[in-house]
Amino acid sequence: MLPILQVGDVLLSPDIFTEHFCCDLEACGGACCIEGEAGAPITPAEVKDLERVLPAVWMELDPKARKVVNRQGVAYRDEDGDLVTSIVNGKDCCFTCYDERGICLCATDRAHREGRIDWAKPISCYLYPIREQQLSNGNVALNYHRWSVCKPAVKLGRELKLPIYKFLKNPLIRRFGQAWYDELLALVEALKAEGMLPKDEEQK
Known part of the structure; x- marks a missing residue:
């Protein structure tokens, strides 16, 4: 199981990398x-x-x-x-x-x-489905918010093998910038190289 990850001053729930989502x-x-x-x-x-x-x-x-x-x-x-x-x-x-x-x-x-x-x-x-939380130390926490009305989005995301961090590429870039998102992608590649994320991203 992945630990809580950090990119810059942003803490990310492991679900953002392992769960799938695509609005339907x-x-x-x-x-x-x-x-x-x-x-x-x-x-x-x-x-x-x-x-x-x-x-x-x-x-x-x-x-x-x-x-x-x-x-x-x-x-x-x-x-x-x-x-x-x-x-x-x-x-x-x-x-x-x-x-x-x-x-x-x-x-x-x-x-x-x-x-x-x-x-x-x-x-x-x-x-x-990411919810942002401001922490007392000035950092930001991003968590995956599960909601029953979004079950179709979870189903479609799994069918497309689309992780949350990829589905939300443009929103994440709008919020944190391209350089930050590039750093996130580099972290993903490092996790794959270490075997902590499958290279084909076929998460279930």
Whole structure:
């Protein structure tokens, strides 16, 4: 079993290297955006970004969501005091929308993919199923968050033999930079050379 690994000042759970994941929206319907008891973690800087791009997606939001945003803004403090995106009915993220198939999407992410805005979504959403934790010594811990609604993503990831660190390549680069990700890949190669990770990455 792998120990907790470290790249720079970031501690990584071994699951990030040994478990597989690949979002399967056709199977889950985008459940991660409409389930849960609180909104997505968001930073103060991201709140400003979300407020800035909000007009571009305003009419794509559910009327109930618009009422919530008008009342309390794009974010609030949850029971733990953490800053999170506003939600409707105690669970649905205010910034969801649906495509013609009825699949739940992130309105800001869709607008970004369409080239209508220059900001996609909070990094916590982009990094999922990794959850980031700030440690008291200034380091960052990354942990794999298991959630029943993501069983289809686990199944597809195993079929594709796609480890979490590869599935989240772009989000990890956005968060920590290309040099950091290159160092992570070098660590993976060293672990393979030592026999701690299989070279074919056929993890089960």
